[in-house]
Amino acid sequence: MESVQALRQYFETGATQSYTFRLAQLEKLKASVQQHEVDIFEALHKDLRKSKEECWITENGFFLSEIGVAIKQLKSWMQPKKVTTNLLNFPSKSYIVPEPLGVTLIISPWNYPFQLLLTPLIGAIAAGNCVVLKPSELAPATAAVIKKIIESTFDKNYILYVEGDGATVVPELMNNFVFDHVFYTGSTAVGKIIYSLAAKNLVPVTLELGGKSPCVVTANAHIDIAAKRIAMPKFSNAGQMCVAPDYILVHRSVKDALIDALKKNIQSFFGDNPQQSDYYGRIINAKQFDRLCQYLQDGKILMGGQFDHTDLYIAPTLIEITDLNKGIMQDEIFGPILPIITYDDDAAALKIIAQHKNPLAMYVFTNNTTEEQQWIKAVPFGGGCINNASLHLTNHRLPFGGRGASGLGNYHGRFSFDTFSHKKAIMKTPNWLDLALKYPPYTGKLSLFKKAIK
Numbered sequence: 001m002e003s004v005q006a007l008r009q010y011f012e013t014g015a016t017q018s019y020t021f022r023l024a025q026l027e028k029l030k031a032s033v034q035q036h037e038v039d040i041f042e043a044l045h046k047d048l049r050k051s052k053e054e055c056w057i058t059e060n061g062f063f064l065s066e067i068g069v070a071i072k073q074l075k076s077w078m079q080p081k082k083v084t085t086n087l088l089n090f091p092s093k094s095y096i097v098p099e100p101l102g103v104t105l106i107i108s109p110w111n112y113p114f115q116l117l118l119t120p121l122i123g124a125i126a127a128g129n130c131v132v133l134k135p136s137e138l139a140p141a142t143a144a145v146i147k148k149i150i151e152s153t154f155d156k157n158y159i160l161y162v163e164g165d166g167a168t169v170v171p172e173l174m175n176n177f178v179f180d181h182v183f184y185t186g187s188t189a190v191g192k193i194i195y196s197l198a199a200k201n202l203v204p205v206t207l208e209l210g211g212k213s214p215c216v217v218t219a220n221a222h223i224d225i226a227a228k229r230i231a232m233p234k235f236s237n238a239g240q241m242c243v244a245p246d247y248i249l250v251h252r253s254v255k256d257a258l259i260d261a262l263k264k265n266i267q268s269f270f271g272d273n274p275q276q277s278d279y280y281g282r283i284i285n286a287k288q289f290d291r292l293c294q295y296l297q298d299g300k301i302l303m304g305g306q307f308d309h310t311d312l313y314i315a316p317t318l319i320e321i322t323d324l325n326k327g328i329m330q331d332e333i334f335g336p337i338l339p340i341i342t343y344d345d346d347a348a349a350l351k352i353i354a355q356h357k358n359p360l361a362m363y364v365f366t367n368n369t370t371e372e373q374q375w376i377k378a379v380p381f382g383g384g385c386i387n388n389a390s391l392h393l394t395n396h397r398l399p400f401g402g403r404g405a406s407g408l409g410n411y412h413g414r415f416s417f418d419t420f421s422h423k424k425a426i427m428k429t430p431n432w433l434d435l436a437l438k439y440p441p442y443t444g445k446l447s448l449f450k451k452a453i454k
């Protein structure tokens with residue numbers, strides 16, 4: 001843990017605090033990511049068979065867009081914010097100063113192994129922190145490129161890159177060093193471990209977790225567009241996306257039309273044999289592959305269902321589900337298998353959604369604005385879309401995060417800066433006025449207090 005102690009010492013010198021320092025680090029990181037573009041493409045292809053285009057939208061391009069916002073906005077984010085003062089404290093002035101938290105730990109998963117480690121880092125640097133970065137061990141090619149980027153860009157007393165098996169490395173880090181914040185992205189099960197490790201020392205956490213995100217297609221939806229907008233994110237990265245539509249609830253009156261439109265669009269995206277498509281990914285490893293293949297027995301296959309173990313390939317699959325007790329409707333799927341469940345009335349659909357409380361995302365497809373609002377209000381969830389799926393996370397002006405079992409806290413754009421900052425509240429009171437009224441004895445003052453404090 002000596003190496004992490006060095007971050008504490010470095011942080012305490014105050015070196016990370018100035019605007020010029022923070023800006024320079026963001027610019028260096030941006031340039032390094034740009035320089036390593038080809039390495040990043042190759043690594044993500046190796047780990048997950050991602051195409052360059054998909055990498056750009058969801059990994060390095062996404063990262064560059066976020067860091068561009070941070071570089072542009074940093075000065076204004078760092079400004080103390082004046083707020084009005086209550087009457088009792090007249091003539092004081094009040095303001096909020098964003099301050100770095102200190103030494104932070106960022107832990108990421110394997111599905112967007114580049115972006116999910118480095119996007120939180122933007123917020124941590126912008127807010128003036130030192131950082132320990134812990135990537136997923138399950139996307140090794142991408143981890144190797146990130147290591148190269150980080151170690152060639154930053155001093156290890158400022159940003160420290162630590163690899164290894166999460167179950168060993170993370171408890172070792174968190175039991176031997178009191179971090180000022182832990183930012184974790186990954187499964188809900190491991191999120192609970194992180195939360196309890198942090199609780200021992202009252203370390204604040206951000207938890208970006210998963211869950212079963214429902215996608216409702218009502219009788220009033222534009223079916224062709226809905227099918228296209230669902231199929232794209234569901235089968236991007238072979239469905240290994242935290243905000244992918246996990247399952248579809250479709251109104252009986254439009255079920256057949258939706259299934260036809262989904263089939264047509266999947267075929268047009270990936271051709272007759274998606275295994276040959278340059279734009280269709282692979283499952284990360286055999287363990288995930290075997291878990292996913294079991295779900296193929298949980299309903300009636302409407303399209304796809306083929307798999308190839310040697311290539312970690314599972315075809316984009318539509319599966320009709322009638323038995324909600326099957327595994328496919330118990331766990332987060334996190335793969336290219338899309339269950340379709342028919343509903344007749346909204347109450348029945350809401351009951352199904354309620355079996356997995358607080359999903360990370362929810363999507364509603366309808367052309368009826370009253371209906372759209374009813375669905376959005378009826379379900380507590382992290383964030384979502386109306387007549388779209390998953391793309392809300394690409395708007396940096398929206399906070400991205402879950403609630404309850406799907407997470408705690410949020411980030412992206414300005415929200416990342418806020419997540420990695422403490423908001424220090426300051427009131428400054430001048431000396432030219434000091435009303436005796438405020439001080440004891442309070443005899444006869446209650447009615448005045450009642451006027452001033454209400």
Ligand code: NAD
Pocket residue numbers: 107108109110111112116134135136137164165166167168170171185186187188190191193194208209210211241242243332334360402407
């Ligand atoms: P995971 O929880 O297995 O691993 C995530 C990280 O935790 C890795 O760095 C890993 O090394 C570490 N880790 C693993 N076991 C640990 C342990 N016992 N103690 C401490 N650390 C440990 O998650 P995953 O399988 O890599 O990712 C898939 C999950 O992540 C899905 O549930 C998905 O929904 C979720 N996810 C959420 C988001 C989001 O933004 N909300 C984004 C991507 C993925």
